[in-house]
Amino acid sequence: MVPVRALVYSRVSTDAQERDGTSLDTQERACVEYAQSQGMMVVERIRDTASGFTLDRPGMEQIRQLLRQGAVDVVLSYAVDRLSRNQNHIGVLLDAAEQAGARLEFVTERFEDSPIGRFIVGARAFIGEVEREKIAERTMRGKAERARSGRIPQGMGKGTYGYRYDRQSGLRVVDELQATVVRHIFQRYAATQSFSKVSSELNEEGTPAFSGGRWYPLTIRRILGNESYSGHLIYRRTKRIKTRNGNGRTPRTRVVVRPKEDWIPVDGSTPEIVDRATWERVQRILQDPERIRRQPTPRIYPLRGRMRCGICASAMVGQTLTVKGKPYRYYRCRHVYDKNTKKTCSARYVQGERLEEVVWQEVKRVLSDPGIVIHELERAADQGIDETEVSRLQAVLSEVAEREKRLVHLFTLGDINEEAVRNESVNLAGEKRVIEERLASLNTARTPNPGRLNQMRLEHICQGIADWLDRAGKSERELALDALQVTVEATKDEATVSGVLPVDHPKFITNKQSCRCSSSGE
Numbered sequence: 001m002v003p004v005r006a007l008v009y010s011r012v013s014t015d016a017q018e019r020d021g022t023s024l025d026t027q028e029r030a031c032v033e034y035a036q037s038q039g040m041m042v043v044e045r046i047r048d049t050a051s052g053f054t055l056d057r058p059g060m061e062q063i064r065q066l067l068r069q070g071a072v073d074v075v076l077s078y079a080v081d082r083l084s085r086n087q088n089h090i091g092v093l094l095d096a097a098e099q100a101g102a103r104l105e106f107v108t109e110r111f112e113d114s115p116i117g118r119f120i121v122g123a124r125a126f127i128g129e130v131e132r133e134k135i136a137e138r139t140m141r142g143k144a145e146r147a148r149s150g151r152i153p154q155g156m157g158k159g160t161y162g163y164r165y166d167r168q169s170g171l172r173v174v175d176e177l178q179a180t181v182v183r184h185i186f187q188r189y190a191a192t193q194s195f196s197k198v199s200s201e202l203n204e205e206g207t208p209a210f211s212g213g214r215w216y217p218l219t220i221r222r223i224l225g226n227e228s229y230s231g232h233l234i235y236r237r238t239k240r241i242k243t244r245n246g247n248g249r250t251p252r253t254r255v256v257v258r259p260k261e262d263w264i265p266v267d268g269s270t271p272e273i274v275d276r277a278t279w280e281r282v283q284r285i286l287q288d289p290e291r292i293r294r295q296p297t298p299r300i301y302p303l304r305g306r307m308r309c310g311i312c313a314s315a316m317v318g319q320t321l322t323v324k325g326k327p328y329r330y331y332r333c334r335h336v337y338d339k340n341t342k343k344t345c346s347a348r349y350v351q352g353e354r355l356e357e358v359v360w361q362e363v364k365r366v367l368s369d370p371g372i373v374i375h376e377l378e379r380a381a382d383q384g385i386d387e388t389e390v391s392r393l394q395a396v397l398s399e400v401a402e403r404e405k406r407l408v409h410l411f412t413l414g415d416i417n418e419e420a421v422r423n424e425s426v427n428l429a430g431e432k433r434v435i436e437e438r439l440a441s442l443n444t445a446r447t448p449n450p451g452r453l454n455q456m457r458l459e460h461i462c463q464g465i466a467d468w469l470d471r472a473g474k475s476e477r478e479l480a481l482d483a484l485q486v487t488v489e490a491t492k493d494e495a496t497v498s499g500v501l502p503v504d505h506p507k508f509i510t511n512k513q514s515c516r517c518s519s520s521g522e
């Protein structure tokens with residue numbers, strides 16, 4: 001096996017620090033021992049006496065150069081803060097390492113578990129989600145264009161019972177056999193007003209459902225509400241949002257109706273199967289307030305699954321209380337009125353809306369601020385320019401690195417002589433230099449250099465995130481909470497918001513208007 005090549009980096013900020021605790025020698029010794037225990041080969045030792053807040057140190061430049069040259073597989077340091085105290089710089093180094101196929105490792109902590117590491121990982125996930133949203137939006141725009149021109153957008157209309165999809169015209173045509181079943185369903189429902197009665201009738205008759213299987217009450221419900229059968233096809237009438245199920249852990253998607261101004265009718269694309277009068281009669285039954293009242297109304301608690309009681313640390317659950325006929329949402333400790341256990345808790349109910357707002361403001365404040373988010377956003381935004389070429393070159397480069405490793409391996413096995421190694425090394429080095437130069441020219445155009453980022457640009461990007469967060473709807477908020485793994489510990493008066501956020505100072509809000517809120521980073 002080819003040994004993993006480690007670069008050991010140690011840093012103290014001043015000579016004073018050199019004298020106490022973790023001196024350069026101590027750090028370096030710990031790193032070397034760690035490297036040995038992991039079977040790594042220490043190929044370089046770099047020491048800096050400089051502040052952890054600057055990237056402008058000689059050792060740092062050496063690290064980046066060695067990474068660029070593909071000379072190391074691991075940058076090993078005693079702790080994250082030895083490498084840098086600035087999360088933006090750590091982000092830059094992490095990128096440099098990843099580009100070179102190398103990684104950062106620390107003797108005293110796992111990178112992902114350190115506050116900076118957790119934040120970078122979280123912020124990347126968040127930026128990734130924002131990017132995915134943008135892509136989804138672009139795709140949506142294309143579909144909307146198609147709908148406006150009277151053609152059925154992709155993903156619609158092919159799977160509708162009663163129709164076939166004509167690929168050439170982009171329109172639906174009636175499937176006579178299935179259309180007969182659809183009409184039958186509308187008539188039987190108008191007569192019985194029961195989804196399950198209609199579905200069991202169809203099953204008894206042996207009429208196969210869409211995919212040849214059985215009919216279910218929910219299928220009937222969906223068919224009855226499908227506007228297509230009245231000859232109308234509306235694109236973007238509904239949308240999917242992310243929610244969570246009862247235990248608050250499993251993500252689910254839920255379909256909700258969009259506001260009417262978002263709807264796009266795809267005129268003339270769908271022939272009518274059910275006549276107007278029958279259609280309207282069925283819709284009246286479906287929308288009957290009596291019928292709707294019998295159904296349980298879903299209440300949404302976005303913080304469900306993220307809440308701990310500030311008094312006994314148990315999970316908190318959502319509960320709606322009705323005061324003078326008006327529903328109010330609360331979060332409460334599950335040990336208040338818990339019939340199943342002896343345990344009881346004195347915690348009082350926390351008003352839902354107010355708490356959610358405080359948490360959201362806190363998330364917003366952090367997300368529209370730190371430098372790493374800016375860095376990540378830039379990185380994400382600039383990707384795709386020449387991505388295929390970059391990854392092609394990187395593939396070639398890692399192939400060269402692989403050949404280099406094999407060469408060392410063969411040499412250590414004694415299979416080839418020193419001169420052959422030297423010759424081949426020179427060849428490989430030449431190949432590598434050419435590729436690296438091309439990569440470097442691509443990357444300078446692409447990767448922002450934090451040293452050169454001007455203030456205007458920083459503020460502009462910051463504003464971009466803040467705007468996105470301002471416009472964020474329920475599902476986007478959920479996304480941000482997810483990406484940052486937000487958890488909340490709350491009592492009636494105080495909420496502590498945590499997550500992968502490096503929140504540096506606690507924040508208090510007056511007790512009068514909203515929750516008193518303190519935050520901590522861990």
Ligand SMILES: [Zn+2]
Nearest residue numbers: 309312333345
């Ligand atoms: Zn409690």
